[in-house]
Amino acid sequence: MHKDAKIYVAGHNGMLGSAVVRALKKDGYNNLVFRRSFELDLKNQEAVNSFFKTEKPEYVFLVAAKVGGIGANIERPAEFLYDNLMINSNIIEAAYQNKVSKLLFLGSSCIYPRLSQQPMKEEYLLDGKLEPTNEGYALGKIAGIKLCEYYNKQYGTNFISAMPPNLYGENDNFDPEHSHVIGALLRKFHTAKVNNDAQVVMWGTGSAKREFMYVDDAASACLFLMNNYNENQHINIGSDEDVQIIELAEIIKEITGFEGQIVKDTSKPDGMPRKLMDSSKMHELGWKHSVDLKEGLEKTFQFFLEQEKDS
Numbered sequence: 236m237h238k239d240a241k242i243y244v245a246g247h248n249g250m251l252g253s254a255v256v257r258a259l260k261k262d263g264y265n266n267l268v269f270r271r272s273f274e275l276d277l278k279n280q281e282a283v284n285s286f287f288k289t290e291k292p293e294y295v296f297l298v299a300a301k302v303g304g305i306g307a308n309i310e311r312p313a314e315f316l317y318d319n320l321m322i323n324s325n326i327i328e329a330a331y332q333n334k335v336s337k338l339l340f341l342g343s344s345c346i347y348p349r350l351s352q353q354p355m356k357e358e359y360l361l362d363g364k365l366e367p368t369n370e371g372y373a374l375g376k377i378a379g380i381k382l383c384e385y386y387n388k389q390y391g392t393n394f395i396s397a398m399p400p401n402l403y404g405e406n407d408n409f410d411p412e413h414s415h416v417i418g419a420l421l422r423k424f425h426t427a428k429v430n431n432d433a434q435v436v437m438w439g440t441g442s443a444k445r446e447f448m449y450v451d452d453a454a455s456a457c458l459f460l461m462n463n464y465n466e467n468q469h470i471n472i473g474s475d476e477d478v479q480i481i482e483l484a485e486i487i488k489e490i491t492g493f494e495g496q497i498v499k500d501t502s503k504p505d506g507m508p509r510k511l512m513d514s515s516k517m518h519e520l521g522w523k524h525s526v527d528l529k530e531g532l533e534k535t536f537q538f539f540l541e542q543e544k545d546s
Contacts, residue, residue: 236294236337236461241266243292245277245326246299250406251341251399254454255296262458268292278321280328287329295338296457297326297379303408304415305368305438305506312371319375327382331392338394339461340383342376342469344446344510345369346398354475354513357398357468366507380469387467396469397460400512404450404531405538417447417532420484421539424491434496435488438503441481446473446511449531452524459522473512474524480505486529490536 246252247269301318348363383394
């Protein structure tokens, strides 16, 4: 991407989208265009087409998505599938119709089968059944990956796809019921400390293993790929490291200063037993993450405290 290129970041207000905007500005890309959700409904094909015709972006970062934790995915699977199908289809089609030079689509590690061989390689996609607790979201992401592949094959576009692991960091959602695991646990442990509670209840057995990445590392990977990757196959952008959820909870307990007990609610689902991606292809290209888990959690907790202070 040349520095004056017009770049559209779809989902710029979200956790990853805002990190992509920070990374672009830091690298000297200032010709950026975006719209808030009340200004442009990405589920509306006519509105999206009109936006692309008017703005004519050269490059697109498609990081907009309907997202949520395991509870939200279980409660609203139709919403997660429909919204993501519409967002992805509308933007990818508009990018093709308006001759966008390159598009980067962000997927998720949940695209891989529930009982996938570990670590999960790119070629394991569609090798087995998905995790039922977030199947709707995963199907929406898989459709986006395949749209990019098929548009490249049929129309000669340059639409690439990247799969990050579980992301966390600045602008995360800290709602205890509908956020992802790190945001939910940070909120729970902090609230318990403030209230002098004797215990914090966490979902599941704690035995499931997850791979996490600080959101600014993921944004760095996005810029790297936009400038260095043009293959039709999606690529994993993970850290090659995972942690048990109970270990994660213990780290967050330490960071927040909570001194009570952790209680497991085993009536709640664990989700996939393990989600560790094989990111060797990305690392061979020359990119690796730079923020380790504890450092990232400390940064995220500081952001959370600042948000609490301002609210």
